[in-house]
Amino acid sequence: MKNVLIIGSTGQIGSELTMKLRGIYGNANVVAGYIPGAEPKGELAESGPKEIVDITNAQQIADVVKKYDIDTIYNLAALLSAVAENKPQLAWKIGIGGLMNTLEVAREHHCAVFTPSSIGSFGPNAPKDGTPQDTIQQPRTMYGVTKVSGELLSNYYALKFGVDTRSVRFPGLISYVAPPGGGTTDYAVDIYYSAVRGEKFICPIKAGTFMDMMYMPDALRAAIEIMEADPSRLQHRNSFNIASMSFDPDIIYRKIKEYVPSFEMEYQVDPLRQAIADSWPNRLDDTCARIEWDWKPEYDLDGMTRDMLEKLRVKLGK
Numbered sequence: 120m121k122n123v124l125i126i127g128s129t130g131q132i133g134s135e136l137t138m139k140l141r142g143i144y145g146n147a148n149v150v151a152g153y154i155p156g157a158e159p160k161g162e163l164a165e166s167g168p169k170e171i172v173d174i175t176n177a178q179q180i181a182d183v184v185k186k187y188d189i190d191t192i193y194n195l196a197a198l199l200s201a202v203a204e205n206k207p208q209l210a211w212k213i214g215i216g217g218l219m220n221t222l223e224v225a226r227e228h229h230c231a232v233f234t235p236s237s238i239g240s241f242g243p244n245a246p247k248d249g250t251p252q253d254t255i256q257q258p259r260t261m262y263g264v265t266k267v268s269g270e271l272l273s274n275y276y277a278l279k280f281g282v283d284t285r286s287v288r289f290p291g292l293i294s295y296v297a298p299p300g301g302g303t304t305d306y307a308v309d310i311y312y313s314a315v316r317g318e319k320f321i322c323p324i325k326a327g328t329f330m331d332m333m334y335m336p337d338a339l340r341a342a343i344e345i346m347e348a349d350p351s352r353l354q355h356r357n358s359f360n361i362a363s364m365s366f367d368p369d370i371i372y373r374k375i376k377e378y379v380p381s382f383e384m385e386y387q388v389d390p391l392r393q394a395i396a397d398s399w400p401n402r403l404d405d406t407c408a409r410i411e412w413d414w415k416p417e418y419d420l421d422g423m424t425r426d427m428l429e430k431l432r433v434k435l436g437k
């Protein structure tokens with residue numbers, strides 16, 4: 120039986136992952152950790168236990184781990200890439216200070232730990248197309264620096280102390296449930312809201328800028344499957360490339376227009392986000408994840424677009 124703590128349960132990934140894990144392991148066995156000001160609401164608050172867990176406070180993590188006899192921690196606390204560029208100290212404090220706190224508690228209490236990495240862990244020196252699992256990682260963003268450092272620190276705790284750390288490098292995640300907030304790939308979520316609201320979309324990323332993207336149901340499955348994977352098959356731990364689709368703003372715009380013919384888009388490039396996107400890969404090679412734990416995405420751009428438009432029309436009453 121798994122007893123799970125989600126740190127950052129009210130964020131873009133956490134709010135959906137918590138509910139999915141409750142469906143698998145039982146409501147009472149999945150604790151939603153949150154910080155004051157970002158309290159769980161609705162079903163997330165009512166369906167299971169919730170506790171204040173500030174990742175920068177090691178004692179708080181340890182207290183909740185002991186209270187609920189936690190054996191698996193999903194560490195989802197992070198500042199996304201564009202925000203991290205404006206708050207580098209805070210990004211480090213949460214991304215690395217917080218991870219160190221989590222790993223220490225995990226070492227002492229024998230917990231497995233999932234900490235997502237990102238396509239942002241690669242920089243401009245990595246091969247852009249078919250970026251390999253093991254290649255040069257020299258990011259030029261604070262977000263990327265925390266992600267590479269987090270991968271190394273997590274591997275260190277696995278090798279040195281036997282902590283069962285595992286991770287995937289998430290692409291831009293697209294979902295109709297909770298907004299991302301502060302990422303470089305957020306445009307690929309915002310574009311669907313504009314289409315459904317009947318508004319022209321102002322795109323902050325240039326045409327021709329390709330990035331890996333993924334629909335949230337695939338991302339949630341990846342986070343669960345990697346933690347359930349047979350450890351004897353894993354040659355890697357932190358962190359696995361995963362991929363499902365890669366597109367530029369023009370491709371996603373034309374795909375949405377197939378279903379919303381009146382939809383319009385105009386470019387007004389945000390220099391910060393564009394510089395970050397230019398430093399990231401176009402498309403990752405996820406062969407190792409496919410071989411080592413049978414990773415396989417279910418959604419392509421067309422399947423995701425049909426589902427996003429349908430779900431957002433219901434959500435926004437359009």
Ligand code: AKB
Pocket residue numbers: 199200201236237238239262289290291292299301302303304305
């Ligand atoms: C971001 O854009 O910062 C994130 C990511 C790709 O890690 N969505």
